[in-house]
Amino acid sequence: MEVVESRVASEVAGYKRLLQVKQEELVRAIARTDVDGRATSDIDTQDPVDKANGSFAKEYFFQQSDAERAILGLVQAALARAENGEFGICVACGKPLEPKRLEAVPWARHCIRCQKLQDKGLL
Numbered sequence: 001m002e003v004v005e006s007r008v009a010s011e012v013a014g015y016k017r018l019l020q021v022k023q024e025e026l027v028r029a030i031a032r033t034d035v036d037g038r039a040t041s042d043i044d045t046q047d048p049v050d051k052a053n054g055s056f057a058k059e060y061f062f063q064q065s066d067a068e069r070a071i072l073g074l075v076q077a078a079l080a081r082a083e084n085g086e087f088g089i090c091v092a093c094g095k096p097l098e099p100k101r102l103e104a105v106p107w108a109r110h111c112i113r114c115q116k117l118q119d120k121g122l123l
């Protein structure tokens, strides 16, 4: 594999701070969602309508926390790449990610071209 030009250290440090802030936000959001989810499942009711609403809300909380956990995983992987000098490098083609891509999604793993391929199921 060809040696790729790594990103400027100061640039990576900036994204790393962004990722750390995002990581803290997600950890807090997941903890909060878990508490809300538990509170919802504690609703003890004999009314079938209330019961249905309760399980719908529970489902919603679990889905929300799944999405948050998935992003947290990506954020943590991006922080690990920042540690080993691979941050901002497309995991598929090894080319540097476009700055506008990193600005929009600092934890992105793929460059715009590869992301489009992946979205179409071609990667």
Ligand SMILES: [Zn+2]
Residues within 6 Å of the ligand: 090, 091, 092, 093, 094, 095, 110, 111, 112, 113, 114, 115
């Ligand atoms: Zn790529």
